[in-house]
Amino acid sequence: MQIAWHALSGPGVWWTGAERVEIAQETRAARACALCATRKAALSPHTVAGTHDAATGLSEPAIEAVHRIVSDPGRLSEAWYRRTTSAGLQDEAYVELLSVVAITTAVDTFDRARGAAPRALPAVLPGEPTRRRPAGAKPGLGWMPMLAPEDVTSDDPPLYSAAGRIGGNVHRALSLVPEAMMLFWDMFEAMYLPQDAMRDFGREYRAIGHAQIEMLAARVAVRNQCVY
Amino acid sequence: MPHESELLAFADAAIDPAASPERARTALLACLGEEGTTDAAAVIAGFDAITRVADGSGIPLEPPKAAATADWRASLGIDAYWSMKI
Numbered sequence: 001m002q003i004a005w006h007a008l009s010g011p012g013v014w015w016t017g018a019e020r021v022e023i024a025q026e027t028r029a030a031r032a033c034a035l036c037a038t039r040k041a042a043l044s045p046h047t048v049a050g051t052h053d054a055a056t057g058l059s060e061p062a063i064e065a066v067h068r069i070v071s072d073p074g075r076l077s078e079a080w081y082r083r084t085t086s087a088g089l090q091d092e093a094y095v096e097l098l099s100v101v102a103i104t105t106a107v108d109t110f111d112r113a114r115g116a117a118p119r120a121l122p123a124v125l126p127g128e129p130t131r132r133r134p135a136g137a138k139p140g141l142g143w144m145p146m147l148a149p150e151d152v153t154s155d156d157p158p159l160y161s162a163a164g165r166i167g168g169n170v171h172r173a174l175s176l177v178p179e180a181m182m183l184f185w186d187m188f189e190a191m192y193l194p195q196d197a198m199r200d201f202g203r204e205y206r207a208i209g210h211a212q213i214e215m216l217a218a219r220v221a222v223r224n225q226c227v228y
Numbered sequence: 229m230p231h232e233s234e235l236l237a238f239a240d241a242a243i244d245p246a247a248s249p250e251r252a253r254t255a256l257l258a259c260l261g262e263e264g265t266t267d268a269a270a271v272i273a274g275f276d277a278i279t280r281v282a283d284g285s286g287i288p289l290e291p292p293k294a295a296a297t298a299d300w301r302a303s304l305g306i307d308a309y310w311s312m313k314i
Contacts, residue, residue, distance in 0.1 A: 031245045032245075069280050069283075069284045070280075073279060073280045073283040073284060074279075074283055074309060074310055074311060075310040075311070076283050076284055076286075076311070077310075077311070078286055081286065095285070098280070098281060098284045098285065099281070101280060101284075102277040102278065102280050102281050102284075103277065105273075105276050105277045105280060106273045106274055106276065106277035107273070108273075109242060109243060109269075109272065109273035109276040109277070110269050110270060110272075110273035112242060112245075112249060113238070113242035113249055113253065113268075113269035113272055113273060114253075114265075114266065114269050115249070115250065115253055141287060141288070142285045142286035142287045142288075143285060143286035144285065144286075146285075168290065169287040169288065169289070169290055170278065170281070170282055170287060172287065173281050173282060173284075173285035173287050174281060174285070184277075184281065187274075188274050188277065188278055190270075191270040191271065191273060191274035192270070192271055192274045192275070206264075206267040206271075207260065207261070207263040207264040207266075207267045208235075208260065208264050208267050208268055208271070209230075211229060212229065212230065212231070212235060212268070213267075213271050215229060215232065215235065215236070216235055216236075216239050216268060216271045216272055216275070217271060217275045219235075219236055219239045219240070220239055220243055220272055220275035220276055220279060221275060221279055223239070223240065223243055223244075224243070224276070224279040224280070224283070225283075225309045225310060225311070226279035226282055226283050226309075226311075227289065227301075227306055227309050227311050227312055228279075228282035228283070228287060228288075228289060
């Protein structure tokens with residue numbers, strides 16, 4: 001978790017370190033946004049117009065993306081995604097933004113659950129984004145192009161090389177930015193279970209058992225209205 | 229399930245920014261101790277994140293999973309989730 005948190009401070013593939021830290025800061029601001037709260041309570045989030053309580057100078061589509069992913073992830077839609085990205089947020093930048101929101105969410109929820117104060121945002125590191133898109137990424141699975149294991153080339157980071165990362169749809173979700181996918185999954189598997197351990201029911205790897213782990217996972221998915 | 233109610237209360241409180249997880253954490257600490265409570269916090273936090281990755285990318289269930297879970301999803305009300313309707 002510490003590795004992922006501090007990696008937010010440096011340049012990514014499509015955002016600078018300063019912008020990535022702003023995305024983390026905006027993630028925190030979204031939890032107290034009045035517009036997000038009103039939309040969350042509405043029968044449909046699309047019926048409520050307004051302006052987000054933004055904390056950063058990120059672009060409007062970036063702020064909209066961060067706030068909706070944070071506050072109402074179960075009611076995101078492809079139509080919303082197309083509107084938001086067509087307003088000035090390319091697919092690759094959205095995917096990296098999604099990974100930063102996810103890492104910030106994981107770190108903040110963990111600290112909150114443990115009774116710790118939110119940790120300080122990491123100090124920004126200089127540098128420019130590499131802006132490299134995997135050549136084999138193809139549309140068709142989700143809302144944006146994704147990189148299937150069979151389309152990975154020697155020029156791509158080894159995003160499916162870790163044991164058990166077999167290229168299920170959830171592994172592919174961030175694959176348009178392989179570095180973002182790897183950073184998120186390295187953190188996630190440390191918090192949950194490595195993929196092989198997940199299916200090894202003959203041994204317990206944590207102080208809570210497989211059944212307790214899966215019950216917690218299911219509860220959070222229900223609360224967040226996540227079908228996957 | 230051992231400590232089911234304490235674990236579920238902890239999950240609910242941990243992911244709700246408007247709630248205080250203090251009482252639920254204290255109850256779980258009494259059951260599981262520090263290590264178990266920390267592991268529970270990590271799982272909850274990890275899934276608070278990965279649900280956003282899944283729902284923020286539009287990935288569908290894999291067809292075999294969708295077929296295998298059709299009855300459960302219907303009976304548990306999962307098919308009524310917003311993302312299943314659009």
